[in-house]
Amino acid sequence: MPTERTSAGDPARTLQLLWRETAPAGGRGPRRGLSIDAVVEAATAIADTEGLDAVTMRRVAKELAVVPMTLYTYVPAKAELLDLMLDAAYARMPRPDTAGLPWQHRVSAIADENRALFERHPWAAAVSTSRPPLGPGLMGKYEHELSAFEGLGLSDLQMDDCLNHLLTFVQASARAAADVRSARHDSAMSDRQWWQVNAPLLARVLDANAYPTAVRVGTAAGTARGTAYDPDHTYAFGLRRILDAFAALIERNRNPNSST
Incomplete structure (x- = not known):
């Protein structure tokens, strides 16, 4: 049985993140050079090499050289992060034009x-x-x-x-x-x-x-x-x-x- 499922987080927050209709929350503003895309890329790299169980907010923060609380200003939890990871993987899929083929x-x-x-x-x-x-x-x-x-x-x-x-x-x-x-x-x-x-x-x-x-x-x-x-x-x-x-x-x- 799958150990993870998509859309397990807050639906409204997840949709805002997926469509990038939200800015990072927090007191002093976003860290220079960090973005939602950077968080997703780091988490995906961990999952690709070590499996999804290795993806934790603390581990992703370590890979990005930030404290975990900084990461939470971009993505609220692993549930929303998983949706972002999978959607990003979908977006990168090659889509060759097969029009006209059988x-x-x-x-x-x-x-x-x-x-x-x-x-x-x-x-x-x-x-x-x-x-x-x-x-x-x-x-x-x-x-x-x-x-x-x-x-x-x-x-x-x-x-x-x-x-x-x-x-x-x-x-x-x-x-x-x-x-x-x-x-x-x-x-x-x-x-x-x-x-x-x-x-x-x-x-x-x-x-x-x-x-x-x-x-x-x-x-x-x-x-x-x-x-x-x-x-x-x-x-x-x-x-x-x-x-x-x-x-x-x-x-x-x-x-x-x-x-x-």
Whole structure:
């Protein structure tokens, strides 16, 4: 389960910060050279290298060489800071122009762009965005991503549903990929090495006659991929299946009387 979620702070204050409609509060005014953007950049750098748990107001203040109370004049708490971090990451996402390309290419590009986001910022994959940060980064991202579904005969609700389904898949894939990287790091072994170490024990305790399908399929998959779970293969397979499902929905909308 995600340990952090967006929009957990004061909504009014968060929106003011996201859209930069507020000035730092405090007695003697802002410190020269410090800004909301600088705070967000410092916090993001910490999260990228050490994880989101390492991001505290005290730690960010230390990175910026200010006392924590100075930081609070720019961002009131970590909840609002997280929204600012994620929205800034959204704003920096490349948004290549895919107009005129087949819709499958446009949708695949959206998936790949979000996968790249989670590779640049692994912490973002673990954040729940069921209540998204409604800042300019998110709105620009949403506008860009919806354009991949424009002109396909989908209703507005279907466009939103398709995009949500796609992004949920990408985020889940990113979390699974992060788990694989953590397992490899913690065990100091590749997946192939791990299976080589455990295969003899498994062969002794596993009755292949009791689990014939599992043994047959598991052996075939493991032989083909060198591991029980390959994040790249699973992502590519899942994306293809999503495109197939979208194609069926588009076809039904275009031909409502069709039997397909």
